[in-house]
Amino acid sequence: MKLVLAQLNPTIGDFHGNVRRLLAVYEEAVAWGADLVVAPELYLTGYPPRDLLHDRGFLAANRAALSRLAAATNRTALVVGFVDESASRPGRGLANAAALLQHGRVVAVRHKTLLPTYDVFDEDRYFDPAPDNPPVPFLGKQIGLTICEDIWNDEDFWPERRYRANPPAALAAAGAQFLINISASPWWLGKTRTRFAMLRSLARKLRLPVIFCNQVGGNDELIFDGHSLVFDPEGHLIAEGRLFAEDVLRVDLDRPEPRSFTEPAEESMVWDALVLGTRDYFRKCGFQKAVLGLSGGIDSALTACIAAAALGPENVHGVSLPSRYSSPGSLADARELAVRLGIRYDVLPIEPVFETCRQQLAPLFRNLPEDVTEENLQARIRGLLLMALSNKFGSLLLTTGNKSELAVGYCTLYGDMNGGLAVISDVPKTMVYRLARWVNREREIIPAACLTKPPSAELRPNQTDQDTLPPYEVLDAILEAAVVQGRTFEEIVRDGHDADTVRRVLHMIHRSEYKRRQAPPGLKVTTKAFGIGRRMPVAHRYDPLTVTAAPESAGAPAHPDPTGIDRSSH
Template identity: 55%
Template sequence: LGGRAVGVSIGEEIRCGGPTLEVIVNLRASPFAVGRQVLLEETLSGIARDHRVAIASANLVGGNDDLIFDGRSCAFSADGTLIARGSAFAEGIVTVDLARPVPQAVAPDDRAPESEVWRALVLGTRDYVHKCGFTSVLLGLSGGIDSSLVAAVAAEALGPENVLGVLLPSPHTSIESIEDARELGENLGIQVQCIPIAPMMEAFDGALAGVFAGLAPDATEENLQARIRAVVLMALANKFGSMLLSTGNKSEAAVGYATLYGDMAGGLGVIADVQKAMVYRIARWLNAQRPVIPGRVLTKPPSAELRPGQTDQEILPPYDILDAILHRHIDCFESPGEIVAAGYPAETVREVLRMVRQAEFKRRQAAPGLRVTDRAFSTDWHMPIAAKSWWQ
């Protein structure tokens, strides 16, 4: 091409050897995972330098089901210098002279994990909703951190006028949670509706009173609340032609801390691949840009509020410990013995991994979730339901 020997490679083929070339045009559809761009650019730079060949690598942009493609097309001179990079999570055209080994059109790129994941979620949500034929979404607003972040993503992705937040308070919902949910709605400029579920809870209790006679209340009644909320949310979604967004995070999905056919209901799990600690980090990062999530949401103990005084830590270990154990097991393939050897309590490790194994049937029935790590349950985790653990 123009007197130069040019080769075309597809995706990972660029790592393979081949004939002597002056330029390689690399066409990629490399899905986003947080932190991956640094490794990609280091790899391409090394290939260019080692083989003395200029590289122009063009990547796909947009969302396709759970996968998100972040663009960031880049070019390297034959000495390995990054001379051009396209914008992240946006389409664009970059013009570069491959013969000039100096930076020419390198778009700035915020590599902070919070920024990367936020932009990925916004792009993934926008494309998924629109490609599925929807223009509006709705979600339940609990006044907690997860639904607050999902609402913020939805408002950014689709415009606040296309987002409906629904408060579904029960007798166990605190006044503070209702206030926080309403404040969030005002800050985001989204529509907000409030539908108390106490009358529906009473109807179910009455209908089941005879069958449940003599049995003490337990998780059954708690799960009923979540499923009542799902019925109401799906009714609204059907009536208004909107997609229901699921608000569960990766930590909850891992251990099954969610109600099947309840809060797991929806057409898209926006933060299904985001651990609880990262949810808080993104929320704080977002508030530093423009305060939208009420401060109390970031400081109060997380709770499903399905019974008086309930907190997540009645069932789960502190989220920093839980997330660390889950990361070692899911992302690093570590066995219980290896995790315990790293300093985590043996009883806690065994219980967490038991919950992970037991929740497999729930995850199989969850809404598709946007993938932002290298080990998402939707794409990268393939475990049988009826089987012993792989480490046994």
């Protein structure tokens, strides 16, 4: 059997464009003599459509798109993901579905069995699970059709499972002769090797070919890596799609050619993910140009590099906004970076505006010492001016804060948090340094001083980040334990971390939720990002450090602390 896997990049709600792109691949497959073309999960709508699924016009357009695709098919069949109606009652009324199209009609439809409702997924909000999923007859064989999560629950691979059912095993027991899985499986660091090992294990266990076709591209915070895979019944890899790019795989199951798999370096994958996510966010939102503040620090330097790679240097505008506390070295580094990238660069001093604000506030601030208020005022002036440039020239403002800063609130609302996309908000500071060195692997693009000088917000004399924060190696290790792994204070301290440092970091994380709630969307590249996959209340009194206290005294208000950390890092 000759297969074509259409690893494509759909845009949510662009039914005409999605159909047009798939039909182009289909026509090429027909010319090659393919028996079957496979497209990703919910390809017609784009994934994830979220509450557009409550829009009846959206659902009707999805069905019309399916009809247009079906009408265009001939002997070569096509499997594609769409939104179907569900007959389950009581229920949601919708199903995440795969359709087999051939000879101008819909030959078969199968619904997704396992509906993920964790981290970034909320499919149970919209869909009903399949009551059954028998194999589909095709060319004298039996196809096992599964959709994404359906293959992520094998008891022989996962020590802990989320569901009782194992759809691939059930299909194999029912006579399926090969498994097809259409997916919209978002990427994060570590998933490439996990997914590969899981699919290989499944093929070996069931002694069946496993065909995995994944969506590629960025949709809001999520980045889909593609990397479609085909394994033979012995678990040998026989086809592999590109990472972070569209691809069309031609596979002859009757003439398999085993190949080796080598996972790229982590820095390479994170870089490619961020470039793809940035490019698609701009393209799919209708923006062409970006503007960002260039402080001369490593975060804004890395963000500028990503933007230039994603959009082209001619579409990136870097602006330095120095104050009385900005060092000459920082301005020189920002200028040198812009020259090396070939982006537009301007200097817009904030000192006149800052002094005007100080004078305006002087009557109300009389006899009060300067403190974090004046520091944040500088960040907010920068945010104001950058947003003015964004409005005037129709460019999208990029925020440049990293995950470590966002975690502990080392950022300023309505200041350096202003913007439409937070490119590196899920990149810990230690990974920022790794990526910067990776960018410079062949030639120096990011000035060396950005990697060696102590990081500083430059909002007061002789300031460094470590005046307020632990060393980033320590901070990121605690954040990984607390935020990603969900470990307790006691467990983190037992790992060897200083108790007072852990207590202080957990307190900062806990008290900064109100800031993160107001942050722009950030591209997800780790297993647990701040955003849609981490849903914490703002108004609450739970404090993990005082959880054993009496109910009437437990916790501290989680509302903004006017004396807490609220500083810009750019």
